[in-house]
Amino acid sequence: MTELELIDRLKKGDQEAFRFMVTSWQDMVYNTALGLVQNELDAEDVAQEVFVKAYESIQGFKGESKVSTWLYRITVTKSLDFLRSKKRKKRFGYVYSLFGADNELVYNPPEFLHPGVVSERKQVAAELFKALDQLPEQQKVAFVLTRLEGLGHKEVAEVMGNTVPAVESLLQRAKLNLKKQLTAFYKQNLE
């Protein structure tokens, strides 16, 4: 089935076409969401939201970009929305913990271990993900799409609605910031 046929069938409400879309791109959507939200259950929720959104807004999709680019865009938007709402809740959790009986932080996320990283590098990758979580949104998105999804700079630029030089600059800054944070982390933990 070509992408045009798929879009046409999706617009007619064809359930088989929708199943085809989900099964074809579910790993791509899930992996991107996982890299951004860094939690398997949350990434699954985001993946579900992405396909529900795609199903509901297919009539507005003009086919100017590839289906995968369109799905990447929805995934990035949904993941960032999820992270923003989590941040708001976390702030509340911190305030709540100040007045709690045990005086401990209510929200303390465990280390994130990406299932696709080879086992001997899992620990060091977890440290990288921790640093990645501190990056500004745009740098984080560019880094995840490039390093986890293996997209080229041109594809990342299409997904992010940016120019290629802008994406290159984002990646350069992301790498610099990651280096800074990792250096500070290891200074504290290796000495």
Place this chain on the structure above:
Amino acid sequence: MKNQSKIEQRVEQALSSLDGVQRAQANPFLFTRIQQKLANKQPLGPWEKAAYLLTRPALAVVVVLAFLAINLYVANREQRQRLAREQQQYEQLFAAEYNSNLNELNPNR
């Protein structure tokens, strides 16, 4: 110095830890869950639609403002009518009083 190089080495290891990373696989039941989610999103009935509309903040603000405007209009109209009635009563009283006084001053009339 030794520590510095150890730190640099560890940072490089961390940065290259994603080389050759495999794509994480989604739950095989993802499609079923999406279908459930879509089924739960049934279209709203007429009463639900009305309730949904009535609870919109913009509509609520418009309703409150309209209510206040009607209240002001009615209160204003009532006050004007009361003043007009009082004025009329004063005029009638004045006319009656003036008429009787004139009669007292001119007993021949």
